[in-house]
Amino acid sequence: MRLSMKSSLQSAVLTLALSAAAAGVANAADPVRIRGAITAVTSDGIEVKTRDGKDVAVKLSADTKVASVVLTDLSAIKPDSYIGTAAAPQPDGTLKALEVHIFPASMRGAGEGTRPWDSGKDTSMTNGAVGSIVGSxxxxxxxxxxxxxxxxxxxxxxPVVSIEPGDRSLIASGAKLVILATKADDGSLxxxxVSVGANGIAPPM
Known part of the structure; x- marks a missing residue:
């Protein structure tokens, strides 16, 4: 029973951390997203070269959660799958996906809804359950x-990816990742x- 309760608690904490990543950044006080590749692993953190060429140091704590982002394909999405998608608007009011990520069952409900995103002009992030799969x-x-x-x-x-629980062994030099971080008053992160791309892929979120 204790082991089951511990496993459930860990799953809940992972869900909370990663759902915050999916929920977007509403203001300067919110956590920030960092996308890039690990250039070094230190005793208490990592150094990251961001996509725009900046070098950023990020601390890791005992509470930092790690997920693996695994490449899959559209066939993995079924009716009622819980997904997220960064997308751009189309003239007819529909959206054109820039990426799709499939959440595990433990993260159902994470970041539910739609909100602005930072993948490009007018892009959005929409998280929800697949109601139907249509079109020829x-x-x-x-x-x-x-x-x-x-x-x-x-x-x-x-790209279509699935998000799976991971561990610190994924955090290695060269790994591509997306980080959700807090920023202290002194500017430290x-x-x-930490969502790490499996097999060298860059998490597309």
């Missing part, structure tokens, strides 16, 4: 969330969660 090629998804839904077209060249 099966590449259009209806994503439902509380009080709304979006129709999202997933181009063939868009501490990771809440």
């Amino acid at each position: 090629d099966g590449r259009t998804l209806t994503v439902k969330y509380k009080n709304g839904e979006k129709k999202v077209f997933v181009p063939a060249d868009v 501490t990771a809440l969660s």
Whole structure:
């Protein structure tokens, strides 16, 4: 019983940390996202070369959660799958996916809804349950969330990934990652969660 309770607690904490990453940044006081590749691993943190060429030091704490981002394909998405998608608006009011990530069952409900995102001009992040998969090629998804839904077209060249629990062994030089971090008054960063691309992929979120 104690082991089961501990496992459930760890799952809940992972869900909380990673759902915050999916929820977006509303203001300067919120956690910040860092995308890039690890250049060094130190005794208490990592050094990251960000996508825009900056060198950033990020501390790791005992509470930092680690996830693995694994490349999959559209066939892994079924009706009622809980997903997130960064997307751009189309003229007809639908969305065109820039990426799709599939959440594990333990993270169902993470960041539910739709909000602005930082993948490009006018982009958004929508998290919700797949209501239907339509179109002759099966590449259009209806994503439902509380009080709304979006129709999202997933181009063939868009990455589809699944998010899985990971551990510190994934944190190594060269690994590509997305970090959700808090920023202290002195400017130092501490990771809440680290999502590492498996097999060398860059997490597309």
